[in-house]
Amino acid sequence: MKTQVAIIGAGPSGLLLGQLLHKAGIDNVIIERQSADYVLGRIRAGVLEQGMVELLREAGVAQRMDREGLVHDGFELAFDGRLEHIDLKGLTGGKTVMIYGQTEVTRDLMEARQASGAPIFYGASDVQLHDLKGDTPHVTFTHNGETLRLDCAHIAGCDGFHGVSRQSIPAGTLKAFERVYPFGWLGVLANTPPVNAELIYASHARGFALCSMRSPTRTRYYVQVAAEEKVEDWSDARFWAELKSRLPAETAARLVTGPSIEKSIAPLRSFVVEPMQYGHLFLVGDAAHIVPPTGAKGLNLAASDVNTLYRILLKVYREGRVDLLERYSAVCLKRIWKAERFSWWMTSMLHRFPDTDAFSARMQQTELDYFVGSLAGRTTIAENYVGLPYEAID
Template sequence: MRTTVGIIGGGPAGLLLARLLHRTGMDCVVLEARTREYVEQRQRAGMLEQGTVDALHEAGAAERLKAEGMVHQGIELRFDRERHHIDFPTLTGGRTVTIYAQTEIVKDLVALQLAEGPPLLFEAEALAIEKPDSDSPVVRFRHEGREQTLACDWVVGCDGFHGIARDTFPDTLSRTYERDYPYSWLGILADVAPSCDELIYARGEGGFALHSMRSPHVSRLYLQVPNGTDADEWSDDRIWDELAARFAIDADWTLHRGPITAKSVTPMRSFVHEPMRHGRLLLAGDAAHIVPPTGAKGLNLAVSDVRVLARAFAELHRTKSGQLLDAYSDMCLARVWQATRFSYDMTKMLHAQPDGDAFENRLQLSRLRRIAASRHAAAELAANYTGLPLLM
């Protein structure tokens, strides 16, 4: 097989890049190791920055998003049994966020890919990337029981944290920065209407809690729990009781309860790999960076990478100039580190620290009160949460 851009990974980053390249007239092939069913059922993020919504429109993949996405004007912070609304449009000049599950984005992009192209191969496991620093890299992969090769001009690794693309970088080039956090999230899906119109970020006495949603009829909620927690050890009643305690305020508000359909535990970590390019191999999304989910940046950072990369490839295709591709890593990493800082700050501010003391506790509350009382501090949070502008 031969193509211009070989894309490893059929998640939202790889699929969106393929759609954007297709619309500029560039050919590509997407290799996805898992089945279509698995890819379309993976539960992931659901909060979209303004730039992510814009990118899906640009890709022609926003028809269902327009019909079903839930536009949110802000978030609510809860602490000390008080509630404080952060109004995004007022603080950012009109920017909002949209709730639309990543699983639905993937379904939309897969359907378009299979209907219009370019090629998307499921159960195509990438085995190696050869000659990435040459003008003709090759991806070896296994598909339909036999090993095959994909010759490319460029290879883009959208294959996640455990993929092969990042490991192809030579040790002499790679630099990694990481931080593991001493807590995890117990996440649930529940067949019950959300108890709020917008996301609630709560710092309760027992730790952090987040109230989100997947649709007008399905709620998505999270609890801070110790690392190593087994989700099966938490009964449904225990989960609802703990959520209610952490969301409690001195006002008339009730947490709606309903059947829990899924439970999972997610460890928290920050990870950045530098650089994001080696020869003709480029990284995008989780292959290059991981952030804790507190700031809702993971999916949005991946889309930001893809938007920069798609424009760089479009410039190469149109003018033969590789200037934007040469700047790709530095441009993306500047944004990645801003999102990493924001996610770290949100995480440290809202989570109970296992080794924290009264001093740390008061510092966390002072940060929250600063945001609640200061337009400047609230605007800084709103600007980062809705997404910093893409500078190119």
């Protein structure tokens, strides 16, 4: 087999890149080690930056999102027993975010891929990348018991933190930057109405909490827990009691509880590798960077990587601008580090750390009070939350 772009991974970033390239007439093949059902079963983020929303529209996969997604003009910060509104739309010149689950984004992209007839291989094993700096880059893999070879010009590594793409780069080539946080998020999905019209990020002496949603009838709630906690130790009753204890009294009184339909604990880390490319291989999304979910940046950063690689490949194939390929990593990292900073800042500001003493607790409280009490502070939060502009490719 032969194609122009081999895409490793059929998560939302790989599928989105494939859809954009297909619409532009650039041949691509997607290779995924998991089954389609497994990919669709992942429960992930649900806050889309305006830039990603517009990219999904450009890709022609936004019809259901625009019909069913919830446009949010702001969100709430809860601390000191009070709620403080961050007016995203008013502070950013009209920008908003969209509440639409990653599972639904993936479903829309999978259906578009199937409708396009473009090649996609689910359940691929023994995926290996070859000649990444040579004249014949290619991918080998096994599918339905048959060993296949895919020759290509470029490889997009969209296969996540544990995928084969980053591991295919020789040791010592990449520099890793990492911070592992001493806590996780216990998340519950429930068929209950949201406690608030907008998301609530809560800072409390007992720890962080987040009130989110997927739809007007399905909610996603989180509480900060110690890194060593086990999900089996958290009954629904215990979870709801803990969540209520971390919210302002009036908000807690409105909370509608119910049986969980999914419950899990996610560890938190910040992670970046540099550079994000090696020869003909380009790392995209979680293959190159991880953010704690506090700033809602993980999926959105993957989308901005996709946007950058797509714009570069457009110019390569339409204008012969092969010089732009070397700029991919630098362009992506400029935006990534700013999103890493915002996610780290939100995490540091809202969570209770094991070594938090009385002075540190007062500093966190004062930091929040200062930012929400200042127009400049609110604007800083808002412009980062809705997403910084995508870098132009010239």
